[in-house]
Amino acid sequence: MLEEPRSPDAEAAILGAVISSPDVLPKVATLTVDDFTDEVHRTIWQTILDLLKAGKSPEPLLLKEEARGKLTLSDILKLKERACFSASIEHYAGILRKKEHGRRLHHAITRAQAAFADGLDYEEIEQEVITSLARRSAGTGTTSAADVLDVEKLLGRKYLQPYVGLGINDLDMATGGIRAGEVCILAARTSVGKSMLAIISALACIGVCWNVLYWSGEMPREQIVKRILAYQSGVALKKFRDCTFNDYDKRDIRAAHAEIKDYLKYLRIDTEANTPGKLQQLARLEQLAGRGEYLIIDHAGRLTTDSAYRSDYSRMSEIANRLKDLAINLNIPILALWQLNRGAEGQKPTLADLRDTGQAEEVADTVILLSRDKKEKPEASLVKVEIAKARDSGELTEMDIPWLELIRRVGPKEKVTRKVVV
Structure with missing residues (x-):
C-alpha cells in the first residue's frame, strides 16, 4: 500500500521562514492546517493563525505561550534552523498544496477499496470518492438560505448598512458607496x-477608522503618502516632486500631517502583490490581523496572471473575475481603477470602451467613468463623472467636479476648498 504523500521538510522550511521573518506571511497566507501533516507543525501553524487574528506577531515566546503547553521552545527554535529563503517560500507552499491534493486522492482510493471490500453499491462507492475529493476544493461548503439573513435584525437596524465611500458627498449619495462583496470599477483614460x-476615498475611510489596503502598481509607497499630504495641505503636488517648498508650504504641510498622522495607521500600502492570487493572500493576512476592511487597486492593468493569454482582453477578463471572487470570498469592498483604451481619446468614455478591456462591466457592481477636457485651463477644467452602472439600485447619473478639487497639482491653492475632515 502506498504511503500518504507528505513533506515534513517543506513544512519545516515554511514554518521556520515565518518564525524567522513574519514579513513572508503574505506569500503563504492561504495555507491551512490541513496542508501540514506533522502534529507539531500543525499545532504551530494553527497557533500562528490564532496570533494573527489577535493582531500579534508569531514570535517564539508568544507561540509557546499561546499553545498552552502543546509546544516547547525547543520545538519552535529548531524550525528556525530549517527555514527556507524568502524567495523560495512560495515554491515550498506549492509542494504542500500538491501533497495535500495527493492525500485527498490517497484517501479517496483507500475509501473506495474499503467500500468494494464491504460490498457496497457502486453508486455509494462513487459518492464516497466524490466527497473525499471535494472536501478541500469546495472551500467552507454551502450555507442554508434560512441562516443567511436575520429579518428582525434587519428591520431593527436604525442606520445604513456599513459602506465605504469615495470621499465626495454627491458621488457617495448617488452610488450608495461600496459595500462588502462588491466591486466598484473607476475607469478613465x-x-x-x-x-x-x-486616495480621496482612502482618506475618507481612514478618517472614520476603517482599515484600508491600498495596492499600487504605478506609484512607490512614498509617492502615495506625498499625494495624501498634497491633498490635505493644498500644496501643489509638483512642489513635493521638486522639493520647492516656501515657508507657507512648510507650515501647511506640517499642519496637514498633524491632522492626519493618527489616522495613517489605518492605511496599509503594498506595491509587490502583483497578481490576483497574491492580493488574495495579502488581503486574507490583513484580515487575520484584524485589518483589511477595504481594498483599493491602482490600477488593475498592472496586475499579471499565471495564465498565458494571446489577447489583453482575455487577461483583463480573468483579472476582473478573480477580483470579484476575492470580494465575495473575503466579504470586502473593492475599488479597482481601470485604464480605458486610447482609441477615442477626444471623446467621452462609455461602457463600450470598458467592454473592450475585458469582462469588467459584467463583473462590476458599480461602474464610474471619468473624463476631462484637457484643452481647458486647469482652474476652469471640470472632471465629468458618470455613474454608468449601478447593480444594487444605485442612481445612474452624471455630475461635474472641479479639477482643482480632485487633484492638487496645479493652480493657486486658495482656489481649492475641499479638505478631508478627520
Whole structure:
C-alpha cells in the first residue's frame, strides 16, 4: 500500500521562514492546517493563525505561550534552523498544496477499496470518492438560505448598512458607496484623476477608522503618502516632486500631517502583490490581523496572471473575475481603477470602451467613468463623472467636479476648498 504523500521538510522550511521573518506571511497566507501533516507543525501553524487574528506577531515566546503547553521552545527554535529563503517560500507552499491534493486522492482510493471490500453499491462507492475529493476544493461548503439573513435584525437596524465611500458627498449619495462583496470599477483614460480619487476615498475611510489596503502598481509607497499630504495641505503636488517648498508650504504641510498622522495607521500600502492570487493572500493576512476592511487597486492593468493569454482582453477578463471572487470570498469592498483604451481619446468614455478591456462591466457592481477636457485651463477644467452602472439600485447619473478639487497639482491653492475632515 502506498504511503500518504507528505513533506515534513517543506513544512519545516515554511514554518521556520515565518518564525524567522513574519514579513513572508503574505506569500503563504492561504495555507491551512490541513496542508501540514506533522502534529507539531500543525499545532504551530494553527497557533500562528490564532496570533494573527489577535493582531500579534508569531514570535517564539508568544507561540509557546499561546499553545498552552502543546509546544516547547525547543520545538519552535529548531524550525528556525530549517527555514527556507524568502524567495523560495512560495515554491515550498506549492509542494504542500500538491501533497495535500495527493492525500485527498490517497484517501479517496483507500475509501473506495474499503467500500468494494464491504460490498457496497457502486453508486455509494462513487459518492464516497466524490466527497473525499471535494472536501478541500469546495472551500467552507454551502450555507442554508434560512441562516443567511436575520429579518428582525434587519428591520431593527436604525442606520445604513456599513459602506465605504469615495470621499465626495454627491458621488457617495448617488452610488450608495461600496459595500462588502462588491466591486466598484473607476475607469478613465490617462491623467484624468483616477489615482487621486482613490486616495480621496482612502482618506475618507481612514478618517472614520476603517482599515484600508491600498495596492499600487504605478506609484512607490512614498509617492502615495506625498499625494495624501498634497491633498490635505493644498500644496501643489509638483512642489513635493521638486522639493520647492516656501515657508507657507512648510507650515501647511506640517499642519496637514498633524491632522492626519493618527489616522495613517489605518492605511496599509503594498506595491509587490502583483497578481490576483497574491492580493488574495495579502488581503486574507490583513484580515487575520484584524485589518483589511477595504481594498483599493491602482490600477488593475498592472496586475499579471499565471495564465498565458494571446489577447489583453482575455487577461483583463480573468483579472476582473478573480477580483470579484476575492470580494465575495473575503466579504470586502473593492475599488479597482481601470485604464480605458486610447482609441477615442477626444471623446467621452462609455461602457463600450470598458467592454473592450475585458469582462469588467459584467463583473462590476458599480461602474464610474471619468473624463476631462484637457484643452481647458486647469482652474476652469471640470472632471465629468458618470455613474454608468449601478447593480444594487444605485442612481445612474452624471455630475461635474472641479479639477482643482480632485487633484492638487496645479493652480493657486486658495482656489481649492475641499479638505478631508478627520
